[in-house]
Amino acid sequence: MRICGIRNDSLPRLLAGSGRATRRKRGLRSLSAALLTSAALVLAPAPASALDLFGWLPFGSSSSETDIPVTDPFPYTATLTVAGNGDDLRDKLSESSELVSEVERPPSGEAGLIARATSDFERLVGRLYVEGYYAGTVDIRVAGLSLEKALQMPSLPGPRPVPVTIRVTPGPLFSFGRIELDAEDGGEALALLETPAEYGLVPGETANSGKVLRAENRIVNDLKAAGYPFARIARREIVADHDSNRLDVRLMAATGRAARFGEVSVTGTEATDPDFVVTHAMLPQGAPYDPAAIERATKRLGELGIFSSIRIVPGEDVGPDGLLPMTIEVSERGRNVIGVGANWSSSEGFGVEAYWRRRNLFGRGELLSVEGSVGRIGDNSLSDLEYSGRIAFEKPGAFGPLTSFTTSLSARQEIPDAYRSRNITADAFVRREFDDRLSVRVGAELQYADEQDVFGNRTYLLGGVIGELTYDTRDDKLNPTSGINAVVFAEPAYDAKGGNFMLFTKGQVSAYQALDDAKRFVLAGRLGAGSIIAPSVSAVPAARRFFSGGGGSIRGYAYRNVGPRLAGEVTGGRSFVEASAEVRMKVTDTIGLVGFIDAGNSFDAIYPDFSEGVKVGVGAGLRYFTPVGPLRFDVAVPLNPEQDDPDFAIYVGLSQAF
Structure with a gap:
């Protein structure tokens, strides 16, 4: 039996954070062996972005700056083929690929091309996960060389523009297997949650990674709506069984402390009376924390037409009395x-x-x-x-x-x-x-x-x-x-x-x-x-x-x-x-x-x-x-x-x- 386990608390994440090019060079052999042979993937998410669930970047976005002229532009050609699948998946992969979508805007030098290719690897794997393919392979070759060899070359051989080929073998489509929802805080927190099916996680259905992301967001939102402002997903376990083409999911939620709205303060006002802002926001001090009340307050303040931006920010901690201070951050428009x-x-x-x-x-x-x-x-x-x-x-x-x-x-x-x-x-x-x-x-x-x-x-x-x-x-x-x-x-x-x-x-x-x-x-x-x-x-x-x-x-x-x-x-x-x-x-x-x-x-x-x-x-x-x-x-x-x-x-x- 071959099983791919993805846990968010296991090992430091490969290819993450700043200094991407140097880390990618050291970790490419490990990453290639792991993904290209469909072996174990062990990734930890970046806390700032839920889109890092399976170690992929937000597809459809570009790290390039269109308004900044490229120094030493390095032209190339890009060809993407998808084995055994129709045009629909190919189109989606093409949208996610910077190598394909940005071919008319060459990167800066050979290093820029290789950096784009290694970034594309993550994007394409991430897109396969989004579509429910967890046993796929992505083979990117630059001037006929694998990415690992291209990184080791002092200069790319061959003709110019440099040919880049991308071959994707999606493998079988995975469906959800066992689904579990749990809570660090025990039964009281579980009683606040719906069933997995009501969160869109249904055994037998296609295991798109986006469904897991949406389920997590809904779980956290439900807990916050119940009065827990610091609710989060504390633990996520994703296990792909390659013999049965099933994806097992276990999500562990943590509620944190329950809170009530505490003192409300205002920052950013110049001509506006802060007391008027507090009164007009109508945040119910002493009432249980409720994101809907924050949304209504933001909308009410926005309808005044005097602010260009409005943020209502909870305090960092719940006080001993259970009260959570709130800060209304505003920026005034021209009068x-x-x-x-x-x-x-x-x-x-x-x-x-x-x-x-x-x-x-x-x-x-x-x-x-x-x-x-x-x-x-x-x-x-x-x-x-x-x-x-x-x-x-x-x-x-x-x-x-x-x-x-x-x-x-x-x-x-x-x-x-x-x-x-x-x-x-x-x-x-x-x-x-x-x-x-x-x-x-x-x-x-x-x-x-x-x-x-x-x-x-x-x-x-x-x-x-x-x-x-x-x-x-x-x-x-x-x-x-x-x-x-x-x-x-x-x-x-x-x-x-x-x-x-x-x-x-x-x-x-x-x-x-x-x-x-x-x-x-x-x-x-x-x-x-x-x-x-x-x-x-x-x-x-x-x-x-x-x-x-x-x-x-x-x-x-x-x-x-x-x-x-x-x-x-x-x-x-x-x-x-x-x-x-x-x-x-x-x-x-x-x-x-x-x-x-x-x-x-x-x-x-x-x-x-x-x-x-x-x-x-x-x-x-x-x-x-x-x-x-x-x-x-x-x-x-x-x-x-x-x-x-x-x-x-x-x-x-x-x-x-x-």
Whole structure:
């Protein structure tokens, strides 16, 4: 019987640490004899990296510096062959091999080539382990010489570029045999763990080394979640039986001492009040240690927008009282921010916007914003441009760390084809978070509007009380692939000019579902509806009525050109319903395609009675994924256009359509 045992506490690791070239020279014969003949491998892991489980480097990474010019470049050719296997394994090995993937970027001198080859040996063996092959051989030859002989030569013989050949014989595929989980602390720690199968270690399944790594991470995370901040894998035994092609795994966990959150301190603050940071983090002092609480605190501090980096670091030891001190390490961002943006569509024209923001105004996360925008730029005269200006103040933690207060004053002119509106609005809101998903916003609004539309010229002085409920489980706000986002809005209001009471209501829900594990195919859907209870359409300010059509509504139709009409002109409605569906496909990491259909309409009645039918638009789009969100390019066609609707419409913007 031939057995390969891999233990993490046996012997010093070969080929590890600094001075890799000299150690590799001394240890190459031992390593070759061990691996190339499938004899015993005895390795100890580097504590800093779990990826050293079986003595291999993280494949797909390169130790070379692309930005540093290579002195004395030494060209070579590389050929990799895999015995008895298809292209799939060969492709994976090629990705892991620096000799193959970096052949166009020669190393520095002969020593650099030999160093790359010896590093490749570890990478390729590691890749075989990842794929479940533990009896494979890797034969790398430089200028026809084995690595051991190449190291002994004063100069490499043969032609230039130097030929490098890599031959891999994977051997049989291994499956898991006996799986054991144990704990240094005895039964109490074991009671905190799941079964091996629930950690992905199932006898009979392919013995990929990545499964062992993932199981270890999950075991440690489970123990930390149970209140043990210094939990670790204390001992790992991997035994490969070459007669049965089985891999036996025994993992020994150590919990360390249980802990509770202790005193919280802050470092790195300059303009920010440290007490505000501690309060806003909401680490529950005295409660059992919980990594989820640290994650929530980090996210909460990050949402303030005033820090460029945030780390919450536990102390080195648990105190005699069981308390573990915590340190919040932050780095502050610049306090003044200037930004510009632009958008364009063939139906709505070109628009620009700019803003100035002062972060951390008084040292407790306050934000002062001055914003402005100009829209419908093109053939319009200056008097027919749309514009807006707004000044806003936001105070996080106004009534506790889960609340924020905002107030703003804005002025705008809107000139869609259906109406012209000039209005000034003042508002104030308090927002309360109940958890990461649920929040509510309540406040008041006062608006003066001077408008002209198909009903003539009218002025309004509208005051209202607003309530808004948001439920958001999206995994990514800019490019979601799972979850839902639901918003419900209500505002009872009174028009002092017209003497009319009104009730504005609106709701919208968007849902997202990835169809594959890589999240390259995503289905996205949106459904929205609203109602205004008012004496008539004309009693409602035109800018507050429901219009459909345009980039954020039914694509393909002219902006706000879908709805009930009077004398051929769109009046806006007291109700609406809209629905959208998209199929999103990521072609590469940066390029995506989208197919979509939008449908809906606005109606004169206070509920959608479908008296105006349903308008449908279809189209397709291109996405370019950037660090700040996907850049969107959509082309849409209206299937049942009316007056002023185009044959097709083009939309360009940042972020997904919904």
